[in-house]
Amino acid sequence: MIIMITRARVSGCFGSPVVAGAVLVLSAIGAAALTGALLGLLGAALEPGMRALLALAAASAVAVGAVSRPVPWQLDRETDTDWLGYEDWRTAAYNGVALGLGFTTRIGFWLFYLVPLTAFVVADPVLGAAGYAAFAVSRVGGSALLAAAGIWIDGGITRARLVADLVAGLALGALLTVLIPLM
Amino acid sequence: MGGLAAKPLFRMALAIPLAGVGVLAGQQAGPRPWALLVTAALIVGLAQQTLP
Numbered sequence: 069m070i071i072m073i074t075r076a077r078v079s080g081c082f083g084s085p086v087v088a089g090a091v092l093v094l095s096a097i098g099a100a101a102l103t104g105a106l107l108g109l110l111g112a113a114l115e116p117g118m119r120a121l122l123a124l125a126a127a128s129a130v131a132v133g134a135v136s137r138p139v140p141w142q143l144d145r146e147t148d149t150d151w152l153g154y155e156d157w158r159t160a161a162y163n164g165v166a167l168g169l170g171f172t173t174r175i176g177f178w179l180f181y182l183v184p185l186t187a188f189v190v191a192d193p194v195l196g197a198a199g200y201a202a203f204a205v206s207r208v209g210g211s212a213l214l215a216a217a218g219i220w221i222d223g224g225i226t227r228a229r230l231v232a233d234l235v236a237g238l239a240l241g242a243l244l245t246v247l248i249p250l251m
Numbered sequence: 252m253g254g255l256a257a258k259p260l261f262r263m264a265l266a267i268p269l270a271g272v273g274v275l276a277g278q279q280a281g282p283r284p285w286a287l288l289v290t291a292a293l294i295v296g297l298a299q300q301t302l303p
Binding site: 131134137138179180183190203205206211226231235236238241243 | 256259263265266270271272274276280282287288289290291292293294295297298299300301302303
């Protein structure tokens with residue numbers, strides 16, 4: 069039995085879509101928290117001035133990219149459809165990890181880049197992990213909840229992109245006030 | 252609006268004042284990178300529900 073949970077494509081594992089959803093969300097949180105912790109650790113390993121310089125360079129690149137095109141640099145693909153063939157816990161776990169990492173599939177929005185960037189800037193593995201976990205809960209937990217409620221979102225990416233781009237512009241500006249004093 | 256929003260000149264004209272507002276907000280509220288992280292994470296996660 070394969071139960072599609074919105075874009076997450078989750079098989080029912082142990083015959084239960086609830087278990088599949090839990091495996092999906094927990095895998096996503098685990099992968100995201102690990103990524104955030106590593107970025108926070110990387111930030112902490114650098115001197116504040118060097119950290120700020122690297123973050124400023126990355127933020128500038130994102131700003132230039134966001135101004136020049138609405139679709140971000142991304143791997144333009146969905147999660148691997150071959151994973152559907154497992155029809156067990158692996159389908160949910162692999163999808164969860166891929167979606168929790170974020171960058172292994174379409175990201176869709178320039179705002180996504182603020183997540184790894186600020187996880188690096190916080191320079192704290194715990195805060196980095198917590199922030200990335202918030203992304204996984206919002207991204208994958210949101211999908212699971214929508215699926216459980218029988219809600220299918222069809223379209224709306226153009227409007228969502230407008231809002232996300234506005235938030236990204238504000239956030240990049242606010243990030244400058246964090247980075248400049250460190251230099 | 253969708254076509255206009257894709258034009259680099261329009262996007263730059265929108266981005267510069269927005270970033271300026273972000274700088275002012277950052278100066279007023281005090282720099283809190285973890286708050287930026289959580290805000291960006293929650294909003295982009297929700298926005299990604301619209302991905303095709």
